[in-house]
Amino acid sequence: MKHQYPIMLDVNGACCLIVGGGSIAERKARSLVQAGAHVTVVSPDFTAGLIDMERNGEVVLYRQTFSSLTISTEVAEGTTPYKLVIAATDAADVNKKIFEAAAQHSLLVNVVDQPELSTFIVPSVVRRGKLVIAVSTGGASPAAARKIARELEQTYGDEYELYLDFLSEVRLNVQAAVPDKEARQQLFKEMLEWDVLSRIRAGSFESWKQEMFEAFEKEPVMATIRAFGQRL
Numbered sequence: 367m368k369h370q371y372p373i374m375l376d377v378n379g380a381c382c383l384i385v386g387g388g389s390i391a392e393r394k395a396r397s398l399v400q401a402g403a404h405v406t407v408v409s410p411d412f413t414a415g416l417i418d419m420e421r422n423g424e425v426v427l428y429r430q431t432f433s434s435l436t437i438s439t440e441v442a443e444g445t446t447p448y449k450l451v452i453a454a455t456d457a458a459d460v461n462k463k464i465f466e467a468a469a470q471h472s473l474l475v476n477v478v479d480q481p482e483l484s485t486f487i488v489p490s491v492v493r494r495g496k497l498v499i500a501v502s503t504g505g506a507s508p509a510a511a512r513k514i515a516r517e518l519e520q521t522y523g524d525e526y527e528l529y530l531d532f533l534s535e536v537r538l539n540v541q542a543a544v545p546d547k548e549a550r551q552q553l554f555k556e557m558l559e560w561d562v563l564s565r566i567r568a569g570s571f572e573s574w575k576q577e578m579f580e581a582f583e584k585e586p587v588m589a590t591i592r593a594f595g596q597r598l
């Protein structure tokens with residue numbers, strides 16, 4: 367069975383175009399802006415939320431209906447090399463035209479009412495700092511994707527933000543100090559069994575962590591870190 371290929375896309379600083387100014391366009395605009403994209407929205411009208419975002423300098427709004435020129439002139443002139451396009455109007459035929467114009471320029475394109483036309487679809491997301499959990503049903507049931515993501519939110523609480531920061535910091539320090547790759551990987555695996563999350567929940571994590579890094583600075587061998595793991 368054919369299925370979509372999941373990726374984490376970097377849109378920081380990238381120009382993205384959304385066509386349509388309703389609540390779905392607003393939701394997509396917010397998530398793109400949060401990821402650092404420069405968002406342009408083309409529509410004859412906009413939600414109050416999008417107008418607020420324009421006032422805050424978060425998006426640029428063009429008050430016009432879509433014509434394929436919106437994409438092709440800008441791409442041809444090189445003024446706005448869009449990386450990604452979202453067709454979010456309430457008119458299926460217009461959304462299809464947007465898809466065709468975007469596909470002509472090989473742009474990534476999401477059509478909110480025709481997943482079969484889209485080159486990507488958007489999952490429901492849980493974020494905990496560096497941890498991202500994305501849930502997709504491939505368009506079968508967006509409501510189910512959302513429900514499953516809300517369930518995962520209960521299991522993976524806020525403590526995961528500090529936990530991932532901690533794992534990342536240890537990893538960078540150990541990678542810099544310990545040349546033996548296999549030994550490093552063994553340690554990273556062992557660390558996942560330590561009960562760091564309970565410490566974070568109990569509020570006694572920061573002092574333990576600080577002590578550990580100070581000790582590791584003095585004696586950068588993995589035994590130093592392991593000894594702290596045993597103290598948990």
Ligand SMILES: C[C@@]1(CC(=O)O)C2=NC(=C\c3[nH]c(c(CCC(=O)O)c3CC(=O)O)Cc3[nH]c(c(CC(=O)O)c3CCC(=O)O)/C=C3\N/C(=C\2)[C@@H](CCC(=O)O)[C@]3(C)CC(=O)O)/[C@H]1CCC(=O)O
Nearest residue numbers: 479481487488489490502503504505506507508509511512
């Ligand atoms: C995950 C999420 C992300 C986001 O939108 O950013 C998202 N939809 C969300 C919610 C949601 N969408 C809909 C409902 C009402 C209940 C229902 O109909 O089931 C709810 C539930 C709610 O709002 O609670 C209606 C709906 N959605 C699509 C269609 C058109 C169609 O299927 O033809 C229709 C019918 C319109 C109509 O009635 O005609 C299509 C798509 N929606 C997708 C993503 C992509 C597939 C994702 C997947 O399955 O993996 C895809 C294919 C394209 C895309 O948008 O990328 C977001 C959760 C945000 C969050 O987590 O907070």
Ligand SMILES: NC(=O)c1ccc[n+]([C@@H]2O[C@H](COP(=O)([O-])OP(=O)(O)OC[C@H]3O[C@@H](n4cnc5c(N)ncnc54)[C@H](O)[C@@H]3O)[C@@H](O)[C@H]2O)c1
Nearest residue numbers: 386387388389390391409411431432454455456460478479
């Ligand atoms: N993907 C999803 O998650 C999802 C969820 C619910 C609904 N939908 C579908 O998404 C579509 C949009 O939903 P909505 O609630 O935002 O609709 P809406 O009616 O609130 O907004 C549609 C917007 O498109 C604009 N528009 C219409 N024709 C246009 C044109 N030619 N050029 C530019 N803009 C144009 C309208 O002016 C309006 O601003 C609907 O087809 C709906 O079925 C998708």
